[in-house]
Amino acid sequence: MTAPVFLIPPDRIVTARVGAVVRLDGAEGRHAVSVKRMNPGEEVVLTDGEGAGLRGAVAAVEGKDVLDVTVAELLSEPEPDVRIVVVQALPKGDRGELAVELMTEVGVDEIVPWQASRCITQWKGERGEKALGKWRATAREAGKQSRRLRFPVVHGAMSTRQVATLLASATLPGVLHEEGAARLASADLPSSGSVVLVVGPEGGVSPDEMDTFTTAGAGAYLLGPSVLRTSTAGIAAASLLLGRSGRWN
Incomplete structure (x- = not known):
């Protein structure tokens, strides 16, 4: 052991x-x-x-x-050549902490909470600070459990406009979408920089949000034939990217 x-x-x-x-x-x-x-x-x-x-x-x-x-x-543990950043829409209940735990264990580098328009959960004031603290504590404990030396950065919650700015700066920006024209498994991965992937809420990414992200340069990607929960889509996508990037080889 x-x-x-x-x-x-x-x-x-x-x-x-x-x-x-x-x-x-x-x-x-x-x-x-x-x-x-x-x-x-x-x-x-x-x-x-x-x-x-x-x-x-x-x-x-x-x-x-x-x-x-x-x-x-x-x-x-050196910095990876390609950073995997997952923008996670706020799920209901404790599913956010589950998503953070799993993404940390698999090797995601940065996690960004996103207050999407269709999120039922709202991070406001003291409640938001407490929820963010739980996400960060979860990442810390999962980092230790998975024997990582470099724990993921859990950012403060971002608005749609802030997420768009993050996407615009990414080497490969994308949004997981069930109507995506391209499959994530076929996307051209960069050899350096960052992959920023948006995971929408239970109700999906709204048309206005999708337009904002598309304008920022993000493509819509299909993950697979089934529709995953918001709390598990990020881990599935990250696993795919980490395997393809060679970090699991």
Whole structure:
């Protein structure tokens, strides 16, 4: 079984050296000691969630929330040549967190919540801040669970106009649409830059939104013969793109 992953402040990664002892404390230390019940000699991976990390063995456990690790190897996960960005319309209930969890596990680089006109869920004020916090916490925990060193960036919620600006800057901009003229499996993937893919809400992307996205340069892509839920379409599309891009090879 692969070693469990815990988050650590970036400055501790920067100063870490093979043979040195690095301390894990706070909430992550408590999770390692009190929940995971890590013991001396067991292997762990510590990461800043931004691509840098280290592998080592537990040297000592202090109290209920402090764990010292002897560094055996410094790790690095470089930036991908092509970033996969999924713009996710806000689903109902906890399906947004499910979408974030699955997209993080599969390897998506950026997740953008989108307040589409047909979204039943509305992110406003304190409720919106709380929901965004849940998405980011879900990405963090899923990043650790899937043993990633570079966790996805979860942006603040964007309007349709802001999403259009994001699409206009993408190397390959697209919208998943059941009436798409082209299949995503046949799209020409760039060798660098970003792929930005919009996943609409349960009620679909409205004609006005589609016009806005088309004007920004986005194509309409068909994913497959079946219509997926908004919470699963992003993971299916990302899996297809990651496989085709060579990142899974």
